[in-house]
Amino acid sequence: MQWLNLEDNVNLLSLIGAILIILITLVVVGRMFQQMKETKGEAELSEHNWDGIGEYKNAVPLGWAIMFLLLIVWAIWYFLLGYPLNSYSQIGEYNQEVAAHNAKFQEKFHNLSADDKVAMGENLFLVQCSACHGITGDGINGKAQNLGVWGSEEGIIEVLNKGSKGMNYAMGEMAPAADLGVNAEDVPAVAAYVAKEISAIKKTANENLVARGKEVFATCTACHGEDGTGVIGGEVMAPNLTQYGSAEFVVDVLNRGKDGNIGVMPKFSSNILNDIQKQAVGEYVISLSRGE
Amino acid sequence: MFSWLEKNPFFFAVAVFIVIAYAGVVEVLPSFADNARPIEGKKPYSVLQLAGRQVYINESCNACHSQLIRPFKSETDRYGEYSKSGEFAYDRPFLWGSKRTGPDLARVGNYRTADWHENHMFDPTSVVPGSIMPAYKHMFNKNADIETAYAEAVTVKKVFNVPYDVEGQTKLGTWQEASEEVQAEAKIIVDQMKNQEIKDAFARGEIREIVALIAYLNSLK
Numbered sequence: 001m002q003w004l005n006l007e008d009n010v011n012l013l014s015l016i017g018a019i020l021i022i023l024i025t026l027v028v029v030g031r032m033f034q035q036m037k038e039t040k041g042e043a044e045l046s047e048h049n050w051d052g053i054g055e056y057k058n059a060v061p062l063g064w065a066i067m068f069l070l071l072i073v074w075a076i077w078y079f080l081l082g083y084p085l086n087s088y089s090q091i092g093e094y095n096q097e098v099a100a101h102n103a104k105f106q107e108k109f110h111n112l113s114a115d116d117k118v119a120m121g122e123n124l125f126l127v128q129c130s131a132c133h134g135i136t137g138d139g140i141n142g143k144a145q146n147l148g149v150w151g152s153e154e155g156i157i158e159v160l161n162k163g164s165k166g167m168n169y170a171m172g173e174m175a176p177a178a179d180l181g182v183n184a185e186d187v188p189a190v191a192a193y194v195a196k197e198i199s200a201i202k203k204t205a206n207e208n209l210v211a212r213g214k215e216v217f218a219t220c221t222a223c224h225g226e227d228g229t230g231v232i233g234g235e236v237m238a239p240n241l242t243q244y245g246s247a248e249f250v251v252d253v254l255n256r257g258k259d260g261n262i263g264v265m266p267k268f269s270s271n272i273l274n275d276i277q278k279q280a281v282g283e284y285v286i287s288l289s290r291g292e
Numbered sequence: 293m294f295s296w297l298e299k300n301p302f303f304f305a306v307a308v309f310i311v312i313a314y315a316g317v318v319e320v321l322p323s324f325a326d327n328a329r330p331i332e333g334k335k336p337y338s339v340l341q342l343a344g345r346q347v348y349i350n351e352s353c354n355a356c357h358s359q360l361i362r363p364f365k366s367e368t369d370r371y372g373e374y375s376k377s378g379e380f381a382y383d384r385p386f387l388w389g390s391k392r393t394g395p396d397l398a399r400v401g402n403y404r405t406a407d408w409h410e411n412h413m414f415d416p417t418s419v420v421p422g423s424i425m426p427a428y429k430h431m432f433n434k435n436a437d438i439e440t441a442y443a444e445a446v447t448v449k450k451v452f453n454v455p456y457d458v459e460g461q462t463k464l465g466t467w468q469e470a471s472e473e474v475q476a477e478a479k480i481i482v483d484q485m486k487n488q489e490i491k492d493a494f495a496r497g498e499i500r501e502i503v504a505l506i507a508y509l510n511s512l513k
Contacts, residue, residue: 094374097365127370135421263406263408263484264484272372
């Protein structure tokens with residue numbers, strides 16, 4: 001680094017300033033010496049007197065007087081207008097920061113490719129979801145839902161066997177299949193039918209069971225409706241099975257939370273995740289059970 | 293007038309103090325009075341939550357965990373809405389903390405649940421790989437001090453006029469009523485937990501420290 005770089009404005013200005021200060025000082029000090037030599041002490045003493053030590057009556061220098069009056073005007077402005085109307089607000093700055101970020105986020109991510117969604121979802125998953133579901137989504141030895149199974153045909157079998165509750169749908173709790181009058185051997189059939197024909201999985205390992213599953217599914221239509229959408233008579237009564245195995249179902253769980261057989265999952269409907277982020281988490285979670 | 297002040301150093305000092313203090317009074321007092329009011333919807337802690345708060349203080353959780361979310365996007369993304377002063381109106385003392393070895397807990401009730409806290413306090417690394425938080429297994433054996441918590445609630449009610457037993461606020465009542473309320477509140481949490489010893493102890497009428505602590509943590513929203 002060059003210690004005296006005059007191409008830098010700050011250095012140049014400082015140097016000019018320093019020279020000016022020295023010159024002004026010399027002039028002022030010279031004039032004061034001159035004054036001391038020439039003038040006699042004829043000035044009037046003020047009435048202030050401390051043990052015989054007096055003080056000359058000097059008029060306030062004009063520049064000081066003007067500055068003093070200007071400062072009074074400024075103080076009145078600052079007290080009445082400047083501080084109340086223009087003061088810095090931390091919350092205001094925060095709001096601006098958030099608005100700017102959201103606008104940038106929308107612009108950058110409104111049209112994500114499938115791969116980007118999964119990548120974004122993985123990052124969010126590691127921050128928000130991994131504390132319960134584990135960093136691989138395996139549910140940490142049964143502490144939370146194993147997302148490698150949930151969302152697949154196997155997951156449907158699990159729901160049928162254990163029942164489901166805690167998403168706060170109008171129909172309430174779903175009892176285990178055994179209590180609903182479904183035989184244990186029919187459970188894989190229902191799962192095959194739901195996976196193949198209704199849900200977003202669209203495939204099954206047991207093609208041959210689909211027809212039988214369709215018959216048994218009649219038991220399920222009481223709550224989930226004929227088409228499995230969970231809408232009966234125009235009202236949402238139960239989870240929408242056509243979304244099972246897709247990101248939309250995950251978003252639904254994020255919004256509603258789940259108070260289920262394993263534990264309680266909080267809602268993520270607050271400002272922690274925005275819509276794009278929820279969709280991304282959904283795509284990532286579904287990619288786990290698809291084995292991608 | 294001023295020459296009189298100049299000759300009387302004591303009164304001069306008093307005058308200087310008044311002039312300087314005036315600015316402080318004008319700037320500080322209004323916002324202080326404004327911010328000390330509880331935010332809308334804020335309720336005083338229930339007795340069980342107070343007992344959990346005592347556990348929190350006892351274990352010095354505030355040495356590693358703050359309870360104050362600053363208004364920065366990076367913080368609100370991770371922890372939720374930034375903290376407002378009115379939210380701490382019933383905190384005596386407040387537990388803002390000044391160090392984050394662990395995450396902020398100001399809104400932990402929004403995104404963690406009873407069973408998660410249970411696993412985490414018993415063995416932190418079982419749910420958070422790489423966590424350096426120590427295990428708090430002793431909380432599973434010791435009973436929460438409900439009596440002291442009730443005494444604290446009664447004291448702040450009488451001394452600081454904290455609105456217990458006011459319409460729409462937390463109910464306190466007599467010791468009998470309060471302990472029934474504590475039992476009911478603890479039951480909800482114990483039902484969500486898995487540890488059989490906690491459940492057995494609760495059946496015998498004992499409330500473990502972990503239950504009170506979870507009640508407190510779940511109340512942080």
